Amino acid sequence: MTSEWGEKSTADLMSAYDSKEAGFGVPKEGWRICLAHVFKEKRKPFQAKDVSLSNLWEHIGLGIRYLRWWYKKTQVEKKAPFIDMFHALPLRQIYGAPLGGIGGGTITRGWRGEFCRWQLNPGMYHYKTVIADQFTVCLRRGGQTVYQQVLSVEHPSTLQGWNWGYCGEYAFYHALYPRAWTVYHLPGQNVTLTCRQISPVIPHDYKDSSLPVAVFVWDIENKNDYALEVSIMFTMVNGSGHKDDSSGGHWNEPFHLEKEGKALSGVLLHHCTAVNPYTLCISAREQPDRKVSHQTAFSPSGTCSGLWSDLMTDGRLDSPSGSSPPTQKGEKVAAALAVGCSVPAHGHNDVEFCLAWDMPLITFGSRERKHVRRYTRYFGTKGEASPSLSHYALTHYKEWERRIEEWQSPILQDSSLPSWYKSALFNELYFVADGGTVWTELAEDADVSGGVRSEDGGLPAQPDVIKEYGRFAYLEGQEYRMYNTYDVHFYASFALIMLWPKLALSVQYDIAGSVVQQDLTERLHLMSGRYSPVKTKNVVPHDIGDPDDEPWHRLNAYLIHDTAGWKDLNLKFVLQVYRDFHITQDNQYLKDMWPICQAVMESEIKFDFDGDGLIENSGYADQTYDGWTVTGPSAYCGGLWLASLCVMCKMARLVDTEKTYQHYKDILDRGSAAFDKLLWNGKYYNYDSSGRYHSNSVMSDQCAGHWFLKASMQSFPPMNKHDSVNGMRPEGVPDRSSVQSDEVWIGVVYGLAATMIHEGMREEGMHTAEGCYRTVWERLGMAFQTPEAYCEKNIYRSLAYMRPLSIWAMQLALNMTQKDQAPTTGDSDEVGT
Numbered sequence: 001m002t003s004e005w006g007e008k009s010t011a012d013l014m015s016a017y018d019s020k021e022a023g024f025g026v027p028k029e030g031w032r033i034c035l036a037h038v039f040k041e042k043r044k045p046f047q048a049k050d051v052s053l054s055n056l057w058e059h060i061g062l063g064i065r066y067l068r069w070w071y072k073k074t075q076v077e078k079k080a081p082f083i084d085m086f087h088a089l090p091l092r093q094i095y096g097a098p099l100g101g102i103g104g105g106t107i108t109r110g111w112r113g114e115f116c117r118w119q120l121n122p123g124m125y126h127y128k129t130v131i132a133d134q135f136t137v138c139l140r141r142g143g144q145t146v147y148q149q150v151l152s153v154e155h156p157s158t159l160q161g162w163n164w165g166y167c168g169e170y171a172f173y174h175a176l177y178p179r180a181w182t183v184y185h186l187p188g189q190n191v192t193l194t195c196r197q198i199s200p201v202i203p204h205d206y207k208d209s210s211l212p213v214a215v216f217v218w219d220i221e222n223k224n225d226y227a228l229e230v231s232i233m234f235t236m237v238n239g240s241g242h243k244d245d246s247s248g249g250h251w252n253e254p255f256h257l258e259k260e261g262k263a264l265s266g267v268l269l270h271h272c273t274a275v276n277p278y279t280l281c282i283s284a285r286e287q288p289d290r291k292v293s294h295q296t297a298f299s300p301s302g303t304c305s306g307l308w309s310d311l312m313t314d315g316r317l318d319s320p321s322g323s324s325p326p327t328q329k330g331e332k333v334a335a336a337l338a339v340g341c342s343v344p345a346h347g348h349n350d351v352e353f354c355l356a357w358d359m360p361l362i363t364f365g366s367r368e369r370k371h372v373r374r375y376t377r378y379f380g381t382k383g384e385a386s387p388s389l390s391h392y393a394l395t396h397y398k399e400w401e402r403r404i405e406e407w408q409s410p411i412l413q414d415s416s417l418p419s420w421y422k423s424a425l426f427n428e429l430y431f432v433a434d435g436g437t438v439w440t441e442l443a444e445d446a447d448v449s450g451g452v453r454s455e456d457g458g459l460p461a462q463p464d465v466i467k468e469y470g471r472f473a474y475l476e477g478q479e480y481r482m483y484n485t486y487d488v489h490f491y492a493s494f495a496l497i498m499l500w501p502k503l504a505l506s507v508q509y510d511i512a513g514s515v516v517q518q519d520l521t522e523r524l525h526l527m528s529g530r531y532s533p534v535k536t537k538n539v540v541p542h543d544i545g546d547p548d549d550e551p552w553h554r555l556n557a558y559l560i561h562d563t564a565g566w567k568d569l570n571l572k573f574v575l576q577v578y579r580d581f582h583i584t585q586d587n588q589y590l591k592d593m594w595p596i597c598q599a600v601m602e603s604e605i606k607f608d609f610d611g612d613g614l615i616e617n618s619g620y621a622d623q624t625y626d627g628w629t630v631t632g633p634s635a636y637c638g639g640l641w642l643a644s645l646c647v648m649c650k651m652a653r654l655v656d657t658e659k660t661y662q663h664y665k666d667i668l669d670r671g672s673a674a675f676d677k678l679l680w681n682g683k684y685y686n687y688d689s690s691g692r693y694h695s696n697s698v699m700s701d702q703c704a705g706h707w708f709l710k711a712s713m714q715s716f717p718p719m720n721k722h723d724s725v726n727g728m729r730p731e732g733v734p735d736r737s738s739v740q741s742d743e744v745w746i747g748v749v750y751g752l753a754a755t756m757i758h759e760g761m762r763e764e765g766m767h768t769a770e771g772c773y774r775t776v777w778e779r780l781g782m783a784f785q786t787p788e789a790y791c792e793k794n795i796y797r798s799l800a801y802m803r804p805l806s807i808w809a810m811q812l813a814l815n816m817t818q819k820d821q822a823p824t825t826g827d828s829d830e831v832g833t
Helices: 003-013 053-058 060-076 305-314 386-412 419-427 430-434 464-469 486-499 501-515 567-584 587-605 635-655 658-679 700-711 746-758 762-779 803-819
Strands: 031-034 106-109 115-119 134-141 144-150 171-176 179-186 191-198 213-222 228-237 251-259 262-271 278-286 291-298 334-343 347-358 438-440 471-473 519-524 531-535 795-797
Touching: 003 031, 053 060, 106 430, 134 179, 134 191, 134 305, 144 305, 171 419, 191 228, 191 386, 213 228, 213 334, 213 386, 228 262, 228 278, 228 305, 228 347, 251 291, 251 386, 262 291, 262 334, 262 386, 278 291, 278 334, 278 386, 291 305, 334 347, 347 386, 386 419, 419 762, 419 803, 430 486, 430 803, 464 501, 471 501, 486 501, 486 567, 486 746, 486 803, 501 567, 501 587, 567 587, 567 635, 567 700, 587 635, 635 658, 635 700, 700 746, 700 803, 746 762, 746 803, 762 803
Parallel strands: none
Antiparallel strands: 031 171, 106 115, 134 144, 134 228, 171 179, 179 191, 191 213, 213 347, 228 334, 251 262, 262 278, 278 347, 291 334, 438 471, 519 531
16 A cells, blocks of 8 residues: 555545635645545444354354343343444544543534544443534624525435535545644635634543543634624534434523623523433533523424524524423423624634533442542532532633644644544544543542552552542453453553543553452353353453443453453553553552562463473463464463563562572573573464464464564564564465455554664554554544554444554654663663563
8 A cells, every 4th residue: 555545534534625725724634525525435343244154153153142142232131242243333534633631521513514433421321413412603794694604514304494405525634633723715705714622631630631621613614705794603402412302301591600700601401310310511610701692492393594693683592581481301401602793804703612510429330439520629529510610611722722732733843644543543543532431530438459568469449540530440442342352442442541641640550450359250251152261360361441331440341252361461461550650750650560470470380281481272261362273382372471571680680689580580490491482483483372263374463572572672582573464474465264364453553663773663553554544534533533454355344443542552663763762771671582
């Protein structure tokens, strides 16, 4: 995939644009698309019919067991399955940058301007376009309205009293997360509007980044020879398009708030559900040269011509006082806010809006416990914070933008980096906020240690980092509903440790505390059909739970494979501990994690059956690499094992004794020799040592251990690098021995590219990663929903997935190579092999 092809692809997204207007303050870099663009390629989600006959026969037992479990879950328990194989999300090529900070819920606004993806209840998504949630422009000259238009290309069957069908050829969308711009040229009016949305997602900020708010700034350019009066109206339904919007009892009220000499007004939309009630808020600042008006309540059904006429009459709304009555069952209610200003001939002006939502207390699906969101530390838990949140956002967003630009500018201005990479790097960060993310305060009586205290080789009951910075969790994917899935977090964690390191450490403390826990309850695992414990001691959990149950309290929601113990999870924990220490230099963290690292490593050593220093992959039920059955030592787990031994040696030198160092050094020496003897074929390391058909395949993730050592300034024996399909045969064709081996996993490709950059193969690494970005963002229309995988067939798997955050590993590799950092005396590679 050439750069020339990539440049043409970018141009294709804008080929329908029929205007020369560039908008106001829109940056050069980012993801840009004309509102009239139509993606030609339509992919479908992976389904059972896409499984080959050989794999179908091999997994027929799994299919039967899953069907039985699915029926019980959905029809008897009335719950949503953590993975729903029968109702995979269809591809909607509509999404743009999500609104809101981290952990307080998100609302996604599509690239055509629609409000279309909602995650207000923690971890549970609702995919519904609420057609009445819109911005409308009104232009007036000489006391007469000359133009009024909903800024939407839609032609809905409702709200027929409004002027729909804006011509998308005159507008484009541009995303550079956490900001986005939509530029509208108004045909025949000589006016251009630029809507800039800002969400407070700011690296190393643990206050403002938690706020459930977004600001919309509308820049208005008047290129006429006469002045205009311009009003922008923001309409919002009380709800999210969910069935509970019409459950009754919801109501709206206008408000006015003055604080620190600055005033704002707007409408509060109280959504009074029995579980997780919340308040939406639309607001604007009151200023001498701005006219703010509102409509407290209107019905978003029927023609709604009254509201339209109200705005058209004088560019303002009636602004009634008093609250609306609670809605009746079956009834919906919406609100409107308008802001007007004068724009001089050949001049510019702007208006600002804020959208906020306040759901301070949350419960997960089990309804067993109440959790307090992080932002309540600053704005309270009473559910009355929307006005204060809005006031804070409207008076601080310029500072947010200054800090965002300060963070992004060095990368955006680096001419050695390609444009696609700059877009991918920042836009893939959407998942930190929109990954079903929750960020909560630690309860006063919480104990994250798992019952084993520091003096007994465990953790403090309440580690300082969690007390100060809270608990953080994000989903494996919007379709794979498990929090902090650890084998995937291994890749995504680069974004956290580089940008919000305290959250990365908080996750590690939570995982470390769960290591010493055990749940010996026997349950059926669907792949094998065998019963085994939910979790055993001294093993890292697969995940910390399902948001439809009780995360942090019931671990391992994943029950396809036996998750009582996965070798790679323990090893990935050890590698992350040292990498995180290397980046943060947090000595207390290393001291706290060291006994946990020893415990998980000692639990692995027992799988060195022949005493050669190399663990084997038999011994755990269903031990696979996502579909590839492994027999004997493998390049993947073997590489992780040797890398873990390397960092154990390093950590032993820092916090333990020479005897402990020698213990791990001896195993490392023997294991390295066995690794070469069993897996090296003269050209590269075989997939595994079983001698079966796929044993000499090459797996793109074989370099994972090597990659993490490089990210921690350690060394490792060089490994062969091949292609970016998950599995390749030596003859250069995809390995099709499992369902997933011929897929392209975007996050794994980014990790492989990072490894290449570490090895001085910068051009090759960039070229490898570019293919994924071009395919997902420019050809398939999967912006802001990057999937886990796509393959040669016309299919994809698991939209909006965690793993592609690993692109930040590429940035870490670039940072390290650009600085040309050589290992220091205290950070040598003496334990390398």
